[in-house]
Amino acid sequence: MQKNGFHSRVTRCARGVLSGAVLAIAALPLIAQAADSLPSWTDGASKARIVSFVEGVTDPTSQAYVPPAERIAVFDNDGTLWSEQPMYFQLAFILDRVKALAPQHPEWQTREPFKSVLAGDMAGVAATGEHGLLELMAATHAGMTSEEFAGTVSNWLETARHPRFKRPYTDLTYAPMQELLAYLRANGFKTFIVSGGGVEFVRVFSERVYGVPPEQVVGSSIRTKYEVRDGKPTIVRLPELEFIDDKAGKPVGIHRYIGRRPILAFGNSDGDFEMLEYTTSGAGPRLGVLVHHDDGEREYAYDRKSSVGRLDRGLDEAAKRGWLVVSMKADWRRVYADSAR
Amino acid sequence: MQKNGFHSRVTRCARGVLSGAVLAIAALPLIAQAADSLPSWTDGASKARIVSFVEGVTDPTSQAYVPPAERIAVFDNDGTLWSEQPMYFQLAFILDRVKALAPQHPEWQTREPFKSVLAGDMAGVAATGEHGLLELMAATHAGMTSEEFAGTVSNWLETARHPRFKRPYTDLTYAPMQELLAYLRANGFKTFIVSGGGVEFVRVFSERVYGVPPEQVVGSSIRTKYEVRDGKPTIVRLPELEFIDDKAGKPVGIHRYIGRRPILAFGNSDGDFEMLEYTTSGAGPRLGVLVHHDDGEREYAYDRKSSVGRLDRGLDEAAKRGWLVVSMKADWRRVYADSAR
Numbered sequence: 001m002q003k004n005g006f007h008s009r010v011t012r013c014a015r016g017v018l019s020g021a022v023l024a025i026a027a028l029p030l031i032a033q034a035a036d037s038l039p040s041w042t043d044g045a046s047k048a049r050i051v052s053f054v055e056g057v058t059d060p061t062s063q064a065y066v067p068p069a070e071r072i073a074v075f076d077n078d079g080t081l082w083s084e085q086p087m088y089f090q091l092a093f094i095l096d097r098v099k100a101l102a103p104q105h106p107e108w109q110t111r112e113p114f115k116s117v118l119a120g121d122m123a124g125v126a127a128t129g130e131h132g133l134l135e136l137m138a139a140t141h142a143g144m145t146s147e148e149f150a151g152t153v154s155n156w157l158e159t160a161r162h163p164r165f166k167r168p169y170t171d172l173t174y175a176p177m178q179e180l181l182a183y184l185r186a187n188g189f190k191t192f193i194v195s196g197g198g199v200e201f202v203r204v205f206s207e208r209v210y211g212v213p214p215e216q217v218v219g220s221s222i223r224t225k226y227e228v229r230d231g232k233p234t235i236v237r238l239p240e241l242e243f244i245d246d247k248a249g250k251p252v253g254i255h256r257y258i259g260r261r262p263i264l265a266f267g268n269s270d271g272d273f274e275m276l277e278y279t280t281s282g283a284g285p286r287l288g289v290l291v292h293h294d295d296g297e298r299e300y301a302y303d304r305k306s307s308v309g310r311l312d313r314g315l316d317e318a319a320k321r322g323w324l325v326v327s328m329k330a331d332w333r334r335v336y337a338d339s340a341r
Numbered sequence: 342m343q344k345n346g347f348h349s350r351v352t353r354c355a356r357g358v359l360s361g362a363v364l365a366i367a368a369l370p371l372i373a374q375a376a377d378s379l380p381s382w383t384d385g386a387s388k389a390r391i392v393s394f395v396e397g398v399t400d401p402t403s404q405a406y407v408p409p410a411e412r413i414a415v416f417d418n419d420g421t422l423w424s425e426q427p428m429y430f431q432l433a434f435i436l437d438r439v440k441a442l443a444p445q446h447p448e449w450q451t452r453e454p455f456k457s458v459l460a461g462d463m464a465g466v467a468a469t470g471e472h473g474l475l476e477l478m479a480a481t482h483a484g485m486t487s488e489e490f491a492g493t494v495s496n497w498l499e500t501a502r503h504p505r506f507k508r509p510y511t512d513l514t515y516a517p518m519q520e521l522l523a524y525l526r527a528n529g530f531k532t533f534i535v536s537g538g539g540v541e542f543v544r545v546f547s548e549r550v551y552g553v554p555p556e557q558v559v560g561s562s563i564r565t566k567y568e569v570r571d572g573k574p575t576i577v578r579l580p581e582l583e584f585i586d587d588k589a590g591k592p593v594g595i596h597r598y599i600g601r602r603p604i605l606a607f608g609n610s611d612g613d614f615e616m617l618e619y620t621t622s623g624a625g626p627r628l629g630v631l632v633h634h635d636d637g638e639r640e641y642a643y644d645r646k647s648s649v650g651r652l653d654r655g656l657d658e659a660a661k662r663g664w665l666v667v668s669m670k671a672d673w674r675r676v677y678a679d680s681a682r
Binding site for chain 2: 069
């Protein structure tokens with residue numbers, strides 16, 4: 001932070017006073033340092049804009065300076081920090097859980113939406129609509145204590161493999177975003193996940209995988225209640241939706257959990273539209289970023305017509321709203337860590 | 342933290358190996374240092390137990406060691422961090438708001454519970470029961486944006502004075518607890534407020550007054566919605582209760598916002614019972630503390646029979662559950678900061 005501030009001051013002074021040639025030399029250490037923090041980003045306009053934003057808000061002599069306490073950065077999870085194709089990873093967890101629990105529920109063989117899940121008929125599952133999804137959620141996410149649920153998720157993450165990449169789901173986090181999270185924290189930002197996924201699902205791995213502690217995860221939730229079970233005080237999960245942290249729910253979730261407006265928001269779909277709108281409309285410097293999935297070779301290419309992670313209005317309005325659209329293909333040297341992809 | 346660990350190790354080694362006389366000398370620096378961090382606490386068993394707990398969990402060589410990420414400490418607000426007599430300070434805010442808004446609501450002169458509020462008839466207000474309180478809450482806490490509400494609270498805190506002490510309410514925070522919050526944070530704890538009061542009310546002053554940022558405040562809430570008002574994205578407060586963060590609601594609120602079980606909990610009333618029960622029942626070292634209001638001279642004396650901050654079951658069960666009961670009279674050298682009281 002100190003270093004950034006220093007370099008930034010040097011750069012700004014140089015801009016005002018020195019000739020172009022001297023400026024180019026003075027700016028060299030700045031570029032080198034940014035490259036060190038974000039090696040998986042290509043040296044283009046996207047990276048430069050992010051780095052410039054961070055340097056501005058951390059430079060005490062800059063008009064763009066923001067005190068550390070207000071450096072709140074929010075990140076969508078599915079499609080922004082890790083992949084979300086061919087289906088949301090939490091949905092894969094649900095389907096696997098139904099299969100694992102099926103022996104204890106013989107009635108599922110003939111009852112929807114379980115019947116379709118067990119037959120591998122995803123169109124049949126989809127046909128059961130929202131009601132079907134709620135039934136699946138209740139059967140796999142409720143009725144146990146929170147600790148039991150966390151244990152089940154943890155076990156699943158260890159054993160499940162992504163159908164295309166044949167790797168654990170937690171391997172499929174984006175290396176450039178991991179670097180960005182660390183870079184922001186090194187610059188005094190507090191990083192939060194604001195996910196449409198279940199808050200108790202994401203919290204199981206957020207600290208280990210992203211360095212984001214449970215108390216900095218906002219997400220969708222079901223109701224819970226406090227209960228002393230067999231003499232042990234515990235939290236029990238109830239089969240009832242409490243909050244959907246998506247679309248206009250994201251600013252509400254941010255307000256409820258964080259209590260102040262972020263200055264930096266990253267998303268990838270129209271489910272993040274209101275979060276970016278809310279974040280970028282406050283006073284002072286603000287940055288909204290959309291990750292565009294345009295790399296079918298290394299990951300997946302989808303946007304306006306996808307049923308998962310649909311990005312349509314965001315693409316239409318990004319330029320007019322001053323939001324940065326990051327191209328996974330052009331702006332990222334690599335997609336996943338520990339991989340040449 | 343480093344220092345504490347060192348002193349603690351010295352003390353433990355000394356206990357096992359050295360004679361009593363040598364131990365007494367070796368322990369001197371420890372006592373001196375604790376006194377420095379908590380000067381408003383008298384040097385008795387209560388302070389010793391708190392300091393011993395903190396030294397244990399921060400000493401990497403101790404069996405009681407807890408990694409910093411898990412050092413979660415939760416504090417009730419009313420009656421634990423600041424006073425709550427002769428009425429909850431937020432209730433004083435509500436009554437003042439009704440009076441301030443009355444000119445715009447001529448119908449309140451004849452309509453309960455407003456009529457009783459305007460007549461200063463607290464028994465009349467109480468007689469309207471929960472329904473009356475909800476009406477007052479809706480009239481004073483909802484209908485505006487969150488920013489407008491925060492501004493109103495902020496103005497009120499600047500101008501309102503406590504009826505007995507004639508000081509701003511934010512002056513009536515407990516000096517020993519302020520020291521404790523700072524001491525815990527210096528030892529790697531993350532300090533959270535878990536209040537039965539409104540989360541958006543407490544967040545207005547928590548950072549300035551306690552050093553607790555908004556995202557570390559858990560409290561009762563009303564529903565909110567996201568709305569673009571006159572082109573400005575904002576959060577609007579709705580006249581509908583969402584969550585009551587009291588009694589069995591406190592562990593639920595802790596679980597929802599923080600997502601892990603604290604290791605240290607401070608409360609003062611039976612509304613904090615479940616929070617202490619939940620906190621002190623996990624594995625590893627844990628500490629639950631109740632502040633006992635037994636000092637009518639410097640503050641207020643009340644417990645089993647009080648309608649505000651009633652402490653009955655907690656007093657009965659503290660010893661059996663291993664909870665520490667802090668006597669404001671005996672354990673605190675002073676109650677408020679900037680005061681000889």
